[in-house]
Amino acid sequence: MAKETSKKSATVAKKPDAKPVAAKAAKPRKEVAKSADAKPILLSGGNPQIAKGYGDAPVQAYIAAMPGWKSDLGRRLDALIARTVPGVRKAVKWNSPFYGLEDNVWFLSLHCFTKYVKVTFFRGTSLRPVPLGASKHPEVRYLDIYEGQLDEAQFADWVKQASQLPGERM
Template structure:
């Protein structure tokens, strides 16, 4: 090849290869990590959160859908992302107020400023301000209390992660 010339593939072939790669990737089921937590690539928006929820094993997926719907109703315009294989909820540029994570026997809801909520969520953390709510398969979810915590948490300064 002469200097200054570059090899170019026809646009149709490149586009076709890219489409195949996207289709293959999106069709693959996410890997489940320890405890059944879905491995979802870091991404922002509703789509990665929905992919995470869809990949949650068994009864936990129903809990994930219920939590996501409750949070979205309680905080219109909430910003979503998946980071560190966990859905996060907050406001763009203002940080995160809540995260969800799957474990073997429960789904953990983390309130990043949980010690400021009333009443304080029951699960303690090693981190000073964080509090947890662990949702087990046989425990009923108190929608009214959870909604109150979500609304309170959304009004507090977000966690920058």
Template sequence: MPDKSTKNPKLLSGGNPQIPKGEGDAPVQAYIAAMPGWKQDIGRSIDDIVERNVPETQKAVKWNTPFYGVEGHGWFLGFHCLTKYIKVTFFRGASLNPAPPVESKQKDVRYFHIHEGDQFDEAGFADWVKQASELPGEEL
């Protein structure tokens, strides 16, 4: 029987899907399926890029955010929807070359914002993903 909590998820403020926390691909796919409008295609692209470049990726949804990590190394990336953009978090982003453009109050964290109509540089994003997956991740 399908889990009713992921069948028609509620959108929180800013359009972020409310998905029950869970480990594995299924909750991440439920989150992506619930992303509103143009954001859903970007969510699929992010997921595809991570899977292609880090085949051993571990996935989970925590705090209504999909997370990607490597077993034994922690989480290297997460993303969520805000009203006007998708906020991608690289937990060790300050160590990436080049570093993602948006700074955080946390010295190691860097963000990448994707707005509607932006040209999404998939090759550059894939490079960040590869680099990030090789660094020690965040234990959440």
């Protein structure tokens, strides 16, 4: 009978060890869950951290997460691009919205900074007039848009020109 008791004791001793391990494994899953109303993460300079994705939804998520006046500017830029280039394709890559006419072939992108929004024209040296922001890449030109300084007519003209040029494959 002593042998049976020792076997039961050994079995009982193993059961308590199994329960805490199972409880510890389940606990982190609950901690990782995020609430639907969580604020977006802003990276250096106020650029929203948005997961890579294709289509309008990730671009709209990026625009909604742009801080302050930049969100309104992002909506205006997006609407101008969509109006100027029917059927434009959109994506978020490297925490920036991209616009093009084919999958993975882009003519411009946006990026949010602390005091301005940077528009990158991938074939900017072919635009007339050439946007002023130079780049270390020979064909790229930048347009830095500060609060209240968007020239919609000029921007729409550049978008139309850029959409008619060969895009940048990325």
